[in-house]
Structures are given as structure tokens and as C-alpha cells.
Amino acid sequence: MAAAELHRLTIADAQSRLRKREISAVELTRACLDRIHAVDPKLNAFLTVSDKEAIEQAHAADRRLAAAGAPPMCGIPLAIKDIYCTRGVRTSCGSRILETFVPPFDATVVAKLRAEGAIFLGKTNLDEFAMGSSTENSAFGPTRNPHDLTRVAGGSSGGSAAAVAADECLASLGTDTGGSIREPASFCGVAGIKPTYSRVSRYGVVAYGSSLDQVGPFAKTVRDAAIVLRSLAGHDPRDSTSSSRPVPDYERALTGDVTGMRVGVPREYLVEGMEPAIENAVRGALGRFEALGAKKIEISLPHTDYAIGAYYLIATAEASANLARYDGVRYGLRASAEDHIALYERSRAAGFGAEVKRRIMLGTFALSAGYYDAYYLKAMKVRTLIRRDFERAFEQCDVIVTPVAPTTAFRLGEKMSDPLTMYLSDIFTISVNLAGLPGLALPCGYDDKNLPIGMQLIGPPFSEESLFRAGDAYERSGAFKPRRPAL
């Protein structure tokens, strides 16, 4: 492979070539930075590119790689969603209110990757505060889909998904509150996992819906996603919700063997209006799992239809509390005002975009006196019913297979005028967050417009190994051949 093509490597390949000293971390990092400068003006996947810091980190990684025992992520160039605090590098959350915010600390997962010698190429675009399904809610312009520049990359982690699809980095980090890793992974034709709630520390990741938010990677293959997740997962004393269960070596689970695995297919997930190409691609994938020795079982998740309603009450209620901290006092945008109440009201009015305001308003309403029981409490009870649906389903099957989204990537602007239609993009992903389960998205086909289609594998809590095993077995079976976007 020519030096100019190194940005196309998978992490698994790069690890081996870095350790054999066939390539250096500096060469690999330069190839990614060159690629970013060549294609990102078309995509707007990055909000910040850290050329100088990345090359310095690469030199340090090369010194570690010269000796034996360098950690797994040493020398691997990554992109980080601009919602992770990065010491000394602006963290905007795609918002005017944090346009100049430079965190004095690293998020725990960033610190862990830094300690392993990973390279940070830059920060990626997102829907403002992760609120959206298309990255069109970014204050800094939308990210475009590498497979079709007239279409969205998905969201909210659209920049991180597009960056991987366009080979601007080897892998990236996103966050997922209702589908924000899986939907853009599907739209851009890459792998992405939302791990079990509590599997990964959220310390230093700017909060949206705290009972739903989870951190996870995008990668070019399921194997690469497994490699990155191992370096992210684990207990963090700074996040009391993080689990202290031991972290498995996920890569060792990739045996290629799915014999006897019970694959559940929910009958409620064949919704009206789903594109036939998506249904066909997912049915094709199910056929492949059967050919590999898995067993298909029809299951039911009867409360699927209520997930979006419950989600938009719970997530917005939590968001209204989490975003109360942006008051123009300690950091962020401040509007001029003669008294402190006007200071808060005007700073927030000037700093937040339309969707963020809409969700703060809805959440504040759902929590307000006289409405709490009817809306927020009701939604939390429905959440229990959704959780139980999955508990029952997993008595019959090991993994559930669904489409990631009812459509492929839609056109820029197509859904911006109607918030509710945009919310429906997340119909297959949202219940997974409500139930706290892991969900893996991976590509399984293309529609007639050459746009990627993704399938989702859902498992019980802490079943990431099974999801990776199934996804990797499918990928290795050669059922589907990924296409590089022409850029």
C-alpha cells in the first residue's frame, strides 16, 4: 500500500504494521491529516483539526512502538465527537453557547486513549448538544454524507460517522442517547456500537439525557469496533453509574462461529413506510445468519410503538435539567444584561439553537407543577413496559436483528421543517436506550441510489461479546461487500 493510502487501513491491520515497523505512526497520521485536508471541505465532518498536536502525539507513539509492549491503541489516529472534553482543545458541542470553551481536563475515555498513545486528529461535527438525527442542528453547518453530498450523514454523531466512512481517520468516538451512533453509522455505511448503559464512563462527556447517554466507537469493521471498545470500557471512580464488571477481551470473542445462536426477529419492526430495499437487505442478512448455523425465531416487542413518545418526554426532561448549567457565568457565551435573570435569559436565548430550545421547553413543561405525573411519570412507567418486552424476548433468543432506521440517508433540509418526522428516524434505536441494552449497527447492503443500509443487533445487558461475534461472523462471511465512497 502506498504511503498516500495508509488512511484506508483498519485498526487491526495498522496495529500489526506499526508493530512490525513497516509503517510509522507519523506516516499514518500524516496520511489521515492529508486526507482530511483533501476531502473535509466537501464534508464538514471536522469542527477542529489538530495537525500540530497530532504529529507530536505520533512521534511519541513511534518512540513507544519501537519497544515491545505498546498498548493496543498506540499510534492509531482517531477523531473525537466535539462533545467530549479534551484538555486544551475547544469543545463546542456544536453550539454557539460553547463556541470558545476550552476544557481544562480530558473526559475519562479521552484520558484512557491518550494514556495508550492514541492520536487525536480533531473534533467532529454533531447536532447541537447531540440533539438531532441529521447533524443539521449544528451551529457550524451540517455534515454531508460521503456517499452522496446532497444527503445527511445522520446524527447526532454525523461528523464521526462520515469521518470513518471517508477514511479521514481509522476510528472515531460518538455518543448515543436515542440512536446517535447507530443511525449515522447506518447512513454512512460503517460499524458503530452503543454499549450497555454503564459499560463506559461518561465523565467529561457533556450530558444530554443522563439515564440514556452512552459512549461508543465508530469503525470500519466490527473487529475494529471491538478493539476500541475494550480500551474505552470499565469502571471510573468519577462516574458512579459506571459498572465495575470486568472488561472482556472483545476481540477474542470473534470466533466466526454462530452455530446455534438464536436470532430473534421482532414482528413489530416491519413498519409501514419502510423502504423495501431495507427490508430486503435485513432479510438477506437473516438468511445469511441461518446459513451460518444460527436459528431464526419470531419474537414480539409489543410496546415498540410507544418508545418514541416515552423517549421524547424522558430525554427532554433530563436535558432541561442538564442544560440549566449554561448560564453565561462561568464559561460560554454571555449576553449583556443589567440584572442576573436577564443575563441568564439572554445568554441562553443567544447561545442555543432552535431544536435545543424546543427540547428544553418540552422537558421543562413535562417536569412542571401539574404536568409531572401526566407526562414524565407516565413516560417512566411506559419505559418499564418497554424494558420488560426485551426481558421476555431474551428468554427466547440470544440476539435481536432489526433495521437501524426505516430509511437510508435523506436529503439535507428534507426533514428540518417538521421536528416530529425527524424524531421518527429513531424508531428502531430508541427503545434500546430506554432499556439500557447494547446495540451494534453494521452495514448489510445498499439501496438503488447506492446509499448504505444498516442492520442492528441488540442483546441483553453486557452481551457485547455475542453482538461482536455475530456481526464479525456476518462481515467475514462475505455476504456484503462495502463500497468506498467516491470523493
Added chain:
Amino acid sequence: MAEKKITLEQVRHVARLARLELSEAQEESLRADMNEILAYVEKLNELDTSGVEPTSQVGEFGTPMRGDQVTNRPAPEEMLANAPSRERGHFKVPKIIE
């Protein structure tokens, strides 16, 4: 659910609670959006949830304990570095008490 239609007065009340200054046009469009979304979530009332416990968190949490030790170092300059307005080592805000 309690109210079918959100009034402009309610929008203004919620905006005050949320500390958001809204223009008249924004009040109108938020009223329309909130009504549409709340009409959609009415769907939840199809479900009988009497006797169902609410889920506020998922997962396996206790209350993790740690030693009562200071682990962060004082770094006033770092803490103030992002302040939109500061004076003599403090965050500066408009006068609160007359």
C-alpha cells in the same frame, strides 16, 4: 393527559422557568411544535400503567463509596480561564443584591 392545548401564556410561563428569552414569533412557533409533539405523546395514554413501577435508571447501581480525600488540586487560573467576565480571581456578574 391533563391539557390538550398549550396556550401562549403557558409557553411564556415555561420559558420563564427555563430562563429562555423568546421573541413573539418564537413563542408562536414553540406553541405549535409543543402542541404537535404533546398530541403525539398522548398515545401513551392508550396503555394502562396502573401498578407499573416507573423506571428512572437502568443498570446495576449501588452507591459506590470512596475515601473522603481531596483528589483534585486547586487550579483557580484554569477554572477562570473560560470566564466571560472576571475580576481579581472571581467570576464577575451583574449586581444581585441592592
